[in-house]
Amino acid sequence: MNDKYRALRNGLAVLGVLTLAVGAYMGLSWAPAEREMGEVYRIIYVHVPAMWMALLAVTLNLVCCISYLFKASWGKDALAEASAEVAVLFGGFGLVLGSIWAKPTWGVWWDWDPRLTSMSVMLVAYLGYLAMRKFVEDPEKRAVWSAVVGIIAYVDIPIVWFSVKWWRTLHQVQSTPKTVDADMTLALRVNAFAFLFLMAFFVWNRYRIARAQRAAEVALPEALPTSAGHTSTGPVPGVLS
Amino acid sequence: MRRRGLLSTAWVLLRKDLLLEWRTRARLNALLVFALSTLLLFSFAVGPDTRLLERNAGGYLWLALLFASVLSLGESFRVEAENECLDGLRLAPADPRALFLAKAAGNTLLLVGLGTVLFPIMVALYSAKLAMGMGDFLLVLTLGCMSLSAPGTVYSAIANHARARDVLLPLLLFPLVVPALLAATKATSLVLQGDPMNQLGSWLGLLAGFNLMYWGLGFLLFPRVVED
Amino acid sequence: MNSVPALVLDDVSRRYGRRWALARLSYSLPAGRSLLLTGHNGSGKTTLLRVTATALSPTAGRVSVMGMDAVRERESVRRNVALLSHASFLYEDLSAEQNLLLLAELLGLDAAKDRTHTLLERVGLTRRSDNPVRHFSAGMRKRLAIARLLMKAPKLALLDEPFGELDPAAIDAMERVIHELKTSGTTVILATHLVEQGKSLCEERLHLHDGRRVDA
Numbered sequence: 001m002n003d004k005y006r007a008l009r010n011g012l013a014v015l016g017v018l019t020l021a022v023g024a025y026m027g028l029s030w031a032p033a034e035r036e037m038g039e040v041y042r043i044i045y046v047h048v049p050a051m052w053m054a055l056l057a058v059t060l061n062l063v064c065c066i067s068y069l070f071k072a073s074w075g076k077d078a079l080a081e082a083s084a085e086v087a088v089l090f091g092g093f094g095l096v097l098g099s100i101w102a103k104p105t106w107g108v109w110w111d112w113d114p115r116l117t118s119m120s121v122m123l124v125a126y127l128g129y130l131a132m133r134k135f136v137e138d139p140e141k142r143a144v145w146s147a148v149v150g151i152i153a154y155v156d157i158p159i160v161w162f163s164v165k166w167w168r169t170l171h172q173v174q175s176t177p178k179t180v181d182a183d184m185t186l187a188l189r190v191n192a193f194a195f196l197f198l199m200a201f202f203v204w205n206r207y208r209i210a211r212a213q214r215a216a217e218v219a220l221p222e223a224l225p226t227s228a229g230h231t232s233t234g235p236v237p238g239v240l241s
Numbered sequence: 242m243r244r245r246g247l248l249s250t251a252w253v254l255l256r257k258d259l260l261l262e263w264r265t266r267a268r269l270n271a272l273l274v275f276a277l278s279t280l281l282l283f284s285f286a287v288g289p290d291t292r293l294l295e296r297n298a299g300g301y302l303w304l305a306l307l308f309a310s311v312l313s314l315g316e317s318f319r320v321e322a323e324n325e326c327l328d329g330l331r332l333a334p335a336d337p338r339a340l341f342l343a344k345a346a347g348n349t350l351l352l353v354g355l356g357t358v359l360f361p362i363m364v365a366l367y368s369a370k371l372a373m374g375m376g377d378f379l380l381v382l383t384l385g386c387m388s389l390s391a392p393g394t395v396y397s398a399i400a401n402h403a404r405a406r407d408v409l410l411p412l413l414l415f416p417l418v419v420p421a422l423l424a425a426t427k428a429t430s431l432v433l434q435g436d437p438m439n440q441l442g443s444w445l446g447l448l449a450g451f452n453l454m455y456w457g458l459g460f461l462l463f464p465r466v467v468e469d
Numbered sequence: 470m471n472s473v474p475a476l477v478l479d480d481v482s483r484r485y486g487r488r489w490a491l492a493r494l495s496y497s498l499p500a501g502r503s504l505l506l507t508g509h510n511g512s513g514k515t516t517l518l519r520v521t522a523t524a525l526s527p528t529a530g531r532v533s534v535m536g537m538d539a540v541r542e543r544e545s546v547r548r549n550v551a552l553l554s555h556a557s558f559l560y561e562d563l564s565a566e567q568n569l570l571l572l573a574e575l576l577g578l579d580a581a582k583d584r585t586h587t588l589l590e591r592v593g594l595t596r597r598s599d600n601p602v603r604h605f606s607a608g609m610r611k612r613l614a615i616a617r618l619l620m621k622a623p624k625l626a627l628l629d630e631p632f633g634e635l636d637p638a639a640i641d642a643m644e645r646v647i648h649e650l651k652t653s654g655t656t657v658i659l660a661t662h663l664v665e666q667g668k669s670l671c672e673e674r675l676h677l678h679d680g681r682r683v684d685a
Contacts, residue, residue, distance in 0.1 A: 069465060125416035132413060135403040138486055140528075145399045148462045149413060152392060155454060156417050163420035163447055167427065217487060245577045253574045257563075264562045264601070320560070328524050329558025329617075333575045334547035469525045 009204050016197030023191035031187040043101045045187055049195035050094030051119060057087035057199060058126065058154060065150035068143060074218070077143040078210035079203075080150060081133060084126050086202045090195075091123045112168050118161040125153040139217045247339050254335060254343035261320060262351065268316065269351075272309055276355055279305040280366060291368055298369035299429030303422055306356055307389065311411050313351050314393040317344055318401040327467065341463035345387075345394040345456065352386035353379075372435035381432055384448040385425030391455040392417050398466050424448045473536040475500050475625060475656040476521060481530035483516050483680075490516035492680040493530070498658070498673060500535075503651060505667040506660040508677035514660040515555070517677070518627045521658065522552040535624060551623035553631055557614045559602045565589060565613050566598040572620050588616040607634040615646060625656045632663050644670065 027045030034041040064080035098116045099109045110116070129149050136142040245253070262269060283301040287293055294301075321327040330340060360378065363369060371378065393414055400410040428444040476498040483491040491513045498504050506514050519525045520532055523543045532539035534546045559568050566585055573581035589598045592612040602610065611634060618626060628647070632640050640663075647670050650657055661667045668674070676683045 069462075121416050121419045125413075128409075128412040128416060132399065132403065132409060135405050135409055137404070140484075141402070144465055145403075148395065148466055149399065151462065152395065152455070152458060153417065155458065156420070159420045159447075159451055159454070163423045166443065166447070167423050218484065245575065250575065253571070257560075257571050260567065261560060261562055320562075323561055324559050325554065325556035326558055326560055328554070328556070329572075330575070332522055332524055332547050332550075332552060332558075333572060334544055335575050 005204075009201060012197050012201040012204070016194055016201055019190060019194035019197060023187065023194045026187035026190055031183050032181060034184075037105060040101070040104045043097055045191045046195075047094055047097035047101055048188060049192040050090045050097060051115075052192060053195045053199045054087045054091035054094055054119070054122075055157075056196075057083045057090060057203065058122070058157070060203070061087060061126075061150050062154040065147040065154075068147040069151075072140075072143065074143075074214045075211065077139075077146070078214055079207050080146065081130075081210045082203045082206035084129055084150070085206055086199060088123060088126050088130065089202070090199065091119060091126070095120055095123060112164075114161065114165040114168060117164045117168075118157065121160045121164075122153075122157050125156060129153055139214060247336055248342070250335050250339035251342040251346070254330070254340055255347050258317065258320075258343060258347040259350070262347075272312055272351075273355065273358060275312060276305045276309040276359055277362060279308055280359065280363060284366060294367040295369050296430075296434075298363055298367040299433055300426045301367070302356070302359060302363050302429060303385065303426045305359060306352055306386065307415075307418070307422060309355055310348070310352055310386075310389045310393055311414065313355075314348055314390070314397040314414075315400070315407065315410055317348055317394070318397045322401055331467065337464040337467050338460055340467065341394060341459050344398075345390045345459060348390035348394060349383070349386045352389060353383055356382045356386065369433050371433060373432045373441075377432045377441070378429070381425060381428040381445070381448075384445065384452060385421060385428075388421035388425070388448055388451045388455065389414075389418055391452065391459045395459045395463055395466060398463070421448060421451045424451070473500060474498055474533075475502070475535055476504070476658070477531075477533040478517075479531040479533070481520065481527045481532055483513075483520055483525060484528045485516075490680050491520065491527070494677075494680065494682055496675055496682060498656070501656065502673050503657040503659065503671040505664075505671035505674045506658060506677065507662075507664055507667070507674065508683075512677040513680035514677055515629055516680070518552060518629050518658065518660055519554075521625075522550050522627050523547055524552065524554075549624040550627065551618045551621040551625075552627045552629070553614055553618050554629050555633075557602075557610045558617065559610060559613060561603040562601055564599050564601055565594050565605075565616075568602060568613065569616055569620060572617055576621065578620075584620065588619055591619070592616045608636065608639055611635060611639070611643075615643070619646075619650075623655060625658070626650055628657065628659045628661075630661055631659065632661055632666065640666070 023045065027042055031042070031045075033039050060083040061080050064076045064083065068076040068080065095116065098113075098119075102111050102113070102116070103109050129146060132149055133142055133146050136145060280301060283297075283304070284294055287297070318327075321330070331337065357379075360382075364371070393410075396413045396417075397410055400406040400413065403409050424444045424447040428441055428448065431441045431444070474497045476496070478494050478496045481491055481494045482489060494513075494517070506517065508514050516525065520527050521534060521539065523539050523546050526540055534550060537545050537549075539546050560571075563571070566589065569585040569588060570581055573584055578584055586595070586598075589595050592615055594609065594612055594616070597605070597609065602613065605613065611631075615631075631643050631647070635643060644666065647657055647659070651670075657671065659667050659671055
């Protein structure tokens, strides 16, 4: 596999870690304490970006899924797999942080808050998506079916959110950056960028692994040369584009 | 020879499925007994607190239906896998979208029937009362069963050709139907216990929206699932 | 119309997981000729028939059936082609009659009931027409599957090991059916181990080995 982007990928990781260090300093000491919650609120500087990245990653997954159904390619399938897995990683991380935040704030680990609850439902749905990928051996069928499952799962996210919100109309309304201190907003943004760099690094690496797995799964026997104009509506054997 | 339209094909396929269900009544009975024992088990899990049971009656009914739906949805494509009947239908040729409509409608009918049978038993077991009309209950039941059946049909077709199909179907289906389950449970509770705040409409609206979304998506995506 | 080949395979490949069942196969079957497909188990005969029937799509390459593209004009191909497969396509819990009637209704045939009864009589299952397929022997299932194939009155009939599980008398009957199909203008593609029987029925022959064409 060509690896001309290796420096760029590693650059992303370095950039992510550096930004995260700056973000941690800003979040932990530079930004002022919150009026009601005091110092405890500072967990949002990692909790919120993690959730954002999970949502961003499943959106990337959706784009890959739709695009795959229109025009199949192993690259899209690999990127779909990578983004779903990273989404579950960030989502799980964000949920744990949210739970830790809930304990001192509301006195319980889990309070069926609409955002946390819909996030956890989303997480389970994408765990199902990943499990399905493991249970289907035929690479083409797996790619098509997971594209279908990915679309169906994504469409559910807003519906889950609405239903849980109606079910429990509790807790603070979503605080947009306008209603909070400008310094807090800046600290949150720096952290969000740090997470974005790290997520891109993870997705990219996971994508490379997935591509390599696909390449191994659809390896051609030597007797069938890969050359010559194969045309097909499906993925072309051996050509990983 | 005249070509059959989409709905006409779906109707032929639905009649076939109903005929199959009728000829294998033993399976239907097993499904009913399964759902009944689930209802019974909830009372044991919660304890003999009649007030608690009454308040949660709607939720238990929907959990029983959800668990039963996994069995009936799985069965509806197991029948097609035997002797590769699904290929026989595809090559007949029957439009895969008609197949989706027939399967989803068939599962809805089955679950509505099951819910109708379970209802009086639930009333007796949990001493639930019906505050609103039977018509409201049937409306909620139908919308709820429809919203289990549409995504369930797509996922069952997938799970049936995967390894560990019995695990995969609930794994995919349960998180997906959370909003439908919430709405159906809330709406059923309102129908049973009364609706002083006029909330029933919103929950029915949510169920209708869910149905619109997933019957539409299923109709569009199902051909990609079953065609090679 | 007769000049359009019955089947054209243009560099066709089909993969199952990592294995190539068909590897860059090219072949053209002239109109009005019947084809005998031979080869060992796993040589790609069944895959070729299933790709031709549009049950599978080719991983690469183009398949054209009587001038129709097997991927883009899938529906039209399906209307003109019938496949007799290893699997019977029969519902175990429906009766013989109900199984045939289902296909007749899907095809939108006029007088579906009459046609069903005629076919049941033709394959000698009239007396068992109300029995569920679950109680049928292998030979009876094969006969019912033949009736299913005849119901479609296909222009191209794909027969995958039609003589399997049949006793000598039934093999003769099957040969007669194939003859009748041919005289009624149906092109037949026959995959079988019984090369002698096949040779007497088909004008062309294609021998497959590891998904590739071998000139015998």
